Amino acid sequence: MACRTESETTASQATDSQAADSQTLVLAGPHHGITVTGAKELESFLFELIPDWPRLTDETEADQAAIDPIAVKSEDGHWRISSPHVDLEEFDLDDGYMVANTLIGALIAGYVAQDENLASLHAGAVRIGDGLIIMLGDNLSGKSTFSTVLAARGQKFFTDDRIVLDLSTDRPAGRSLAIAPKLRLPLPEEADEDYRDFVDDNSLLTWPEMTVLRLAPDLAAEFGGSLPITAIVHLRRDTKAGQPTLTTMPRPAMILVLLEQIFAPHFNQQGELAACVRLAGDVDCWQLDYASAFDAAETLIAHFS
């Protein structure tokens, strides 16, 4: 994807990595700050994507967080990000959006690594009724479309991509980091007018292939907003499917799906399995076979409201 933004252009010009490294950001974690060095040039763009992630100024928290920072380095327009919690060395980034998005991944890893009861799940999540519905599936399964279609229809948006799981409570909860949702363009042909208006009204950054939304507080959970998880839905898109069908999913099958999508740098594989077994055991597991997210969104609202 060739996304060029003013922020990226500025970032590309920052070739003096030594100078960039001397500047740090400290963002809030669940227990102490998460330090990022060398990201000052990315700051304006980064905070378009994570506008509500609190920045810390307290020196004590900053000092504690600086022990093992996320490091961003640039040279000749290429960027590398290193993290104590996730292996990103294979990245050689020259795209502003990709740099910021990769950095957000490192921030999420740093966030969940601070608490043994937290993990990250690659999934969409929306409040329907009293609880949080987690939606996951393969790439292109429709997580972002579902999450934003449901938001357009009055359900509170939590994420379209990554949710923090809190396994410390009796019922697992999902926590929002208020990351801006993004949608591929053009929108699906079947997108209705209300949805197109919703996207237009809330678009913040737009490229030919993608738009990033900024949702108002009444539409989306705030940073750290948490809700018990009611159900996990495995999205299975089949363009030949007829009416959307929602069926119960066996726990072992859901655990296999969860294992593909969970990320917790402080868990070994035993820990990841235990987390997935716990999650699939404590909440209802469903599979949604669908052709159009716009039809299937009504199925979810009707079932879970």
Place this chain on the structure above:
Amino acid sequence: MSRYRRRPGINETPVEEELFLIAGDSGDIFHLDQLAMSIWRALEQPSSIAELSALFAEAFPDVDPGILTKDLAAAIETLLNGDLIEVCD
């Protein structure tokens, strides 16, 4: 004929009628379907494919013995490839 046994240090996590195993050395996670799980259970005592075939033929009298042996051999191969079982003699 080779006999097989479970490798030591394999961690079991049962979920409903199925089983997840974590290999001790690699930490890799394996999901066993009901047939593979039954073989895993049976290999609590070292057994050959012929012995397993006899055991499973008794449990599933309606299944063609040739198909049963073929399925067992394939499942044993999977367990071997995952370093979950080993040849013991």
